[in-house]
Amino acid sequence: MLDVVDVATSYGKIEALKGVSLGVAKGRVTCLLGPNGAGKSTLMFTIAGILKPRRGSIRLDGDEITGLSSAKIVARGLALVPENRLVFPQMSVKENLAAGAYQRRDAPGIAEDVERMYSRFPRLAERRDQLAGTLSGGEQQMLAVARALMSRPRVLLMDEPSLGLAPMMVEEVFRIVADLNREGVTIFLVEQNAHMALKVAHHFYLLEQGLVTFSGEPGKLAEDEVIQRAYLGSRRAEA
Amino acid sequence: MTKLAIDLVQNTLDGVMVGSSYALLALGFTLIFGTMRRLNLAYGPTIMAGAYLGTYAFLHLGFGAFPVAVLVLIGAALAGLYVERLCFRPFAQTAAMASMVSSFAVWMQIEEAASLALPRHLNAFPALVSGSLQLGPFFVRLDHLLMLAVAASATLLVHWALYRTRFGLGIRTVIDHRHAAALVGVPVTRILLLAFVLASTVGGLAGFLIAASEAQITPMFGMWATTKGLIAMMLGGLGSVPGALVGGLALGIIEAQAQWLLGPHLRDLVAWGLLFAVLALWPGGLMGAAGVDEAAAVQRRV
Numbered sequence: 001m002l003d004v005v006d007v008a009t010s011y012g013k014i015e016a017l018k019g020v021s022l023g024v025a026k027g028r029v030t031c032l033l034g035p036n037g038a039g040k041s042t043l044m045f046t047i048a049g050i051l052k053p054r055r056g057s058i059r060l061d062g063d064e065i066t067g068l069s070s071a072k073i074v075a076r077g078l079a080l081v082p083e084n085r086l087v088f089p090q091m092s093v094k095e096n097l098a099a100g101a102y103q104r105r106d107a108p109g110i111a112e113d114v115e116r117m118y119s120r121f122p123r124l125a126e127r128r129d130q131l132a133g134t135l136s137g138g139e140q141q142m143l144a145v146a147r148a149l150m151s152r153p154r155v156l157l158m159d160e161p162s163l164g165l166a167p168m169m170v171e172e173v174f175r176i177v178a179d180l181n182r183e184g185v186t187i188f189l190v191e192q193n194a195h196m197a198l199k200v201a202h203h204f205y206l207l208e209q210g211l212v213t214f215s216g217e218p219g220k221l222a223e224d225e226v227i228q229r230a231y232l233g234s235r236r237a238e239a
Numbered sequence: 240m241t242k243l244a245i246d247l248v249q250n251t252l253d254g255v256m257v258g259s260s261y262a263l264l265a266l267g268f269t270l271i272f273g274t275m276r277r278l279n280l281a282y283g284p285t286i287m288a289g290a291y292l293g294t295y296a297f298l299h300l301g302f303g304a305f306p307v308a309v310l311v312l313i314g315a316a317l318a319g320l321y322v323e324r325l326c327f328r329p330f331a332q333t334a335a336m337a338s339m340v341s342s343f344a345v346w347m348q349i350e351e352a353a354s355l356a357l358p359r360h361l362n363a364f365p366a367l368v369s370g371s372l373q374l375g376p377f378f379v380r381l382d383h384l385l386m387l388a389v390a391a392s393a394t395l396l397v398h399w400a401l402y403r404t405r406f407g408l409g410i411r412t413v414i415d416h417r418h419a420a421a422l423v424g425v426p427v428t429r430i431l432l433l434a435f436v437l438a439s440t441v442g443g444l445a446g447f448l449i450a451a452s453e454a455q456i457t458p459m460f461g462m463w464a465t466t467k468g469l470i471a472m473m474l475g476g477l478g479s480v481p482g483a484l485v486g487g488l489a490l491g492i493i494e495a496q497a498q499w500l501l502g503p504h505l506r507d508l509v510a511w512g513l514l515f516a517v518l519a520l521w522p523g524g525l526m527g528a529a530g531v532d533e534a535a536a537v538q539r540r541v
Contacts, residue, residue: 050421074424086419088412099412102405103424151424 001026001186002047002078002155007056009039009046016042018210019056024155029177029187031201033194035229038207040190041083044159047188048080049073060155075103079153083160083190085144089133093124096132096143100150110150117146138169145176155186162193174200194227245376250495256383258491259390260445260452264464265471265483266397267442273414273478274434277335281322281342283465284349285439286446289315290456291353293447294364298357304365304451311447312440318349319439323432332417346461353458366454386448393444394484397437401480410434414478442468470514476524486524 002024009017016039024030034040045051047058049070058066065073079100088096097117101110118125121142127135132143141161148156158177162170170193178200181187191197198204198218206214206229214229264286271279279285292314296302302310326341368381401407409430412420421427446464450456467490475486490510497509517524 048422050418069426070421071424071426074422079424080422082419082422086416086422088415088419090415091411095408095411099408099420099423099425102409102412105405147423 001061002188003057003059004043004047005057005059007043007046007058008054009042009051010054011042015054016210017046017053020207020210020212022205022212022215024186024188025203026186027181027184028202029181029189029200031197031204032188032190032207033197033204033227034207036192037209039210040207041159043207044080044082044157044190047157048078071103074151074153077152077154078157079148079151079155080157081144081148081159081161083163085137085140087132087135087140087143087147089131091132092129093132093135093143094128096147097124097150100147103151113150113152117149121146138165138172141165141169141173142176149180149185153185155188156180157188157190159190160192161189162191162196170196198227246499247496249377250499251492252377252379253383254492254495255488256379256387256491257495258488259387260448260487261467261471261490262484262487263390263393263445263448264442264468265475265487266394266480267438267440267445268468268472269475269478269480269483270397270410270434270438270441272472273480274410274431275327275338276332276417276478277327277338279322279326279342280339280465281326281345281349281461282439282442282468283463284346284461285318285322286315286442286464287353287456287458287461288318288349289313289439289443290364290446290450290460291356291362291458294362294450294456295356297365298362302365304367307365308444308447308451311450312443315443315446316436316440319436319442320432321345322439323435327435328428328432346465350458350461353461360457362456364450364454364456367451380452382452386452389448390445393441397441398480400437406430406433467510470510473514473524474517479524482524 004020004022006019006021007017008015008019020039020043032040032043042051046053049065049068049072052067056066057064060076060078063076065076065078068076088099091099094114097114098110101113104110118128123139124142124146127139132140135143145158145161161173161177165173174196177187177189181200189197189201201218203217204215205212208229268282271282289311293302293307293311296310297307322342322345326338326345330337366382367385370381372379372381372384401411409420409425412423412425413427413430413434417427442464446460450460471486471490472483473486474489475482475484493513494506494510498506501509
């Protein structure tokens with residue numbers, strides 16, 4: 001469904017991605033693990049069209065989307081829930097959802113989807129007129145997911161959705177990931193929390209220093225080692 | 240009513256009328272600052288370019304007030320497009336200084352061009368209506384009343400566009416969080432250009448109303464419009480739409496009172512003193528506290 005072939009992205013002279021190739025299968029949860037600084041968020045931004053790759057190709061359902069603007073990529077059916085959520089802090093919950101549907105023009109369908117988001121996330125319904133900047137971290141994460149869903153994506157990219165959340169909220173986030181996937185949304189998930197991520201993922205990749213170094217399915221023997229590598233890198237970086 | 244009370248109310252009335260055009264100036268300025276997060280020193284000269292186009296057509300082609308108004312708006316919009324392409328589009332958002340300095344260069348360029356087109360320092364500008372209306376002990380100039388009506392309608396129209404249209408939603412997402420706006424599919428570069436042109440057109444309308452009430456224009460009008468717009472915007476708070484209205488009206492009223500109390504020569508001095516006092520004591524402006532909090536919130540997130 002989403003194919004990344006030999007993608008390299010640089011910040012000035014620093015090469016953050018050195019030729020990444022991976023695939024996200026339709027209807028599946030694919031997870032990208034790796035220590036801090038491995039290039040996970042860079043890959044997400046590159047796929048979403050925020051960063052332009054120096055080389056390589058990104059295809060959505062076989063159509064080339066490399067180099068398209070982020071607006072066009074959203075219109076093609078790919079949405080990103082960014083790290084740190086990045087909701088619109090001075091806009092209400094309702095307006096955040098409307099902004100998520102910016103590329104759509106079917107007003108009745110949009111209104112229906114807003115109601116659908118409210119029933120899926122009752123907390124957002126309670127706070128629909130509240131400024132997003134005043135929501136708790138967990139509520140902002142719900143809003144960021146709902147906002148991305150408002151574009152009716154075929155593929156949903158999620159960058160560290162559990163970051164900085166209380167353990168109960170983390171459980172909630174992964175429950176939402178599993179629910180969405182059950183409803184048919186293809187998900188590409190970046191996580192530091194490898195244990196949780198591997199519970200919902202059908203397939204995973206390990207990214208280290210800008211390269212995919214391992215790929216497989218959860219539950220196999222190699223998993224332990226991969227978790228070690230993903231974690232040890234992050235633990236060291238945090239210490 | 241005592242003589243003092245009558246004078247104070249009369250000054251306030253005058254201040255609200257003139258302040259309505261300041262508010263319109265500040266509205267355009269704040270739309271540019273809010274979306275770009277950079278200061279456009281060529282804002283006033285952009286308006287002056289439009290006004291000069293109008294006055295040229297008035298003097299040499301015999302255009303009436305209404306076609307001149309249309310020309311002023313078109314001229315300001317085109318000049319705004321020019322400034323955006325030249326001073327803002329090529330530089331990254333973080334290169335605020337490059338944009339500011341190049342907008343200063345464009346300011347000088349527009350001023351030179353205006354002087355070359357119409358070499359006399361002072362040029363006639365078509366007046367709208369003359370006469371005044373008496374309401375009890377108070378007098379209101381008819382052209383000021385018209386100014387208030389047009390400025391209020393234009394403000395309502397901009398407000399409607401910002402809060403009820405898809406384009407307005409795009410502008411507000413860019414003002415609130417440019418990066419997130421790109422992520423949800425707002426074409427940020429296009430929105431920036433359109434907001435810039437819209438803001439320049441709003442400024443052009445303010446410029447037309449002011450020049451028409453003065454019935455004259457000089458190349459210095461560009462600098463005048465930048466400074467008045469800047470003070471009104473700073474009073475209200477950078478990048479805040481309600482702030483622009485409050486700041487513009489407050490500036491108009493304070494100037495009118497100062498002129499009555501201290502004389503016309505000290506009027507601008509009071510305006511500048513006021514700007515300094517607000518920046519020193521209340522850096523977010525009267526309505527801009529949220530903007531300051533937002534900056535702090537972003538700092539915390541990073």
